[in-house]
Amino acid sequence: MKNKEHTRQVRDTVVKKFKAGFGYKKISQALNIPRSTVQAIILKWKEYQTTANLPIPGRISKLSAHTRRRLIRDAAKRPMITLDELQRSTAEVGDSVHRTTISRILHKSGLYGRVARRK
Numbered sequence: 001m002k003n004k005e006h007t008r009q010v011r012d013t014v015v016k017k018f019k020a021g022f023g024y025k026k027i028s029q030a031l032n033i034p035r036s037t038v039q040a041i042i043l044k045w046k047e048y049q050t051t052a053n054l055p056i057p058g059r060i061s062k063l064s065a066h067t068r069r070r071l072i073r074d075a076a077k078r079p080m081i082t083l084d085e086l087q088r089s090t091a092e093v094g095d096s097v098h099r100t101t102i103s104r105i106l107h108k109s110g111l112y113g114r115v116a117r118r119k
Helices: 008-019 024-031 035-048 065-077 083-093 099-108
Strands: none
Touching (some): 008 024, 065 099
């Protein structure tokens, strides 16, 4: 789950107070935000010289956490469901992904063998 981001104005105020000589505790009490948050804002400012939101590292997941949980739930509920059926059900939700992606997600959660058995 994503944490709440503070506004750019709040982060700028934290840095301004830090430059003025205030400590972490004083800044935290003045702005009513946790000391650890003040510390994180200042450390980020020292490293990158900016208070702007930096881009998220790495590739963004194609499936949301909600869709991922739904896939795992469907596969666990019906052991004989095929990857093609799971693929169609995710496409109905609006996320079109390849069968290999679905297989990879299920493997990470410990579910294997998504092909229906011959009768």
